[in-house]
Amino acid sequence: MNPRVIERSILGKNGKKAIVVVGGAGAMGRITVRDLVETAPDDVEVVIADFNEPAARKLARSFGRQRKVSAVAVDVKNVQETATALRGAFGVVAAVQHQYNLPVMETALAIGAHYCDLGGLFHFTRKQLLMNGRFQKAGLTALLGIGAAPGVVNIMARAAADRMDEVHEIHILVGNVDLVTDRPKTALGTSYSLATILDEASLPAAVFTDGKFKFVEAMSGIREVHFPAPVGLKRPACTIHSEVATLPLSFKNKGIREVSFRIAFAEELDEKLRFLAALGLASEKPIQVGKNQVIPRELLFALLRRIPAVDYAGAPNEYEVLRVEVRGSVGGRPVAEVLDCHVPGIPAWGIGVDVDTGCPPSIAMQMLARGEITLRGAVPPERAVPVAPFFAELAKRGMRIERRTAARIA
DSSP: OOOEESSOSSOSGGGOEEEEEETTTSTTHHHHHHHHHHHSOTTEEEEEEESOHHHHHHHHHHTTTSOOEEEEEOOTTOHHHHHHHHTTOSEEEEOSOGGGHHHHHHHHHHHTOEEEESOOTTHHHHHHHTTHHHHHHHTOEEESOOBTTTBHHHHHHHHHHTTOSEEEEEEEEEEEEEOOSSOOOOSSOOSSOHHHHHHHHHSOEEEEETTEEEEEOTTBSOOOEEOSTTTOEEOOEEOOOSHHHHHHHHTGGGTOOEEEEEEOOOHHHHHHHHHHHHHTTTOOSOEEETTEEEOHHHHHHHHHHTSOOOOOOSOOOEEEEEEEEEEEEETTEEEEEEEEEEEOOBGGGTBOTTHHHHHHHHHHHHHHHTTOOOOOEEEOHHHHSOHHHHHHHHHHTTOEEEEEEESOOO
16 A cells, blocks of 8 residues: 555644654544644644545544644555655654554654554563664654553552652552443444454463563453442453553562553453353464364454444443552551542543543653653653653543552552
């Protein structure tokens, strides 16, 4: 595919800083674009880059006179052509499937742009960290994982760790609730990438325990967690995630020994994911069916595409809590701190709790543009993003942080 600029061929004209959202017509990228349109200053040019040219064009036009939004068609697998299309950009957001993060990083390096993404499901994050020296040499920042989890939770962990002399354990727990009672049922019912969700449901989950990385069965290690209302009691389980790849490295000098990530999918989705994984339909390994080789996941996707899409025109009414538990010591005495990020969504935008994933890349790019993020290299957010201004930006979008300390965490 040859990238074709839809509205302009040179970004960053007239002294403006162009921020490009690659995958900007997708589920999460659209939220990043919306946040930039709503909150970025006038000297920021917003650009949607997507393989789906009609969707990129339609989204760009939808903002009308509110802000001029440009669009460009790209195939991120072709780094050279994508770099030609995006040359002149100040920053590039990768709102793409995690295996495409690496070519988008190469594009950012080629055009001299800052970079951020939504995470690499541990293994790709480990590969991305190896690009640290190249970004340092170029004087650029690549933020690895700046959505909700990874992203917001990493910075919450940093907020607690900064108050401790030693950090022994960091545990991340995510729970949410959909308060809409008349929402039509869908086959699986998830707004995130289905491929990513299937990876989380089937790939061994990384944990850091007793000072070492190891892997456990996907969706194992269930904990009962009482989240604040209206989320309530949930049972999050371990899935593969990027936080576990970086937090042990970032807090190694503080004595970190344990790091885990757990998420509670909606009960119906959880049951379906476990069933599909047990059948092997989440697998990408070919199996023999008669005389043919079939990839189970591709078969599943093909079957799902045959099911008519279900649209819901009502207002979102969701609530999510991102929890981070940190145990350590201060002055030789044990201390534990719990931080909860409350996420009610942004009804005025017609967006539910996915704002905690889609807004942080916009926040990070705007902080880079203002000079508030100064660390260079390919780095995780807990190392690069200053806590107070980031939390202030979350608050502007209705996301608030509550924290409590105790001698121990139950």
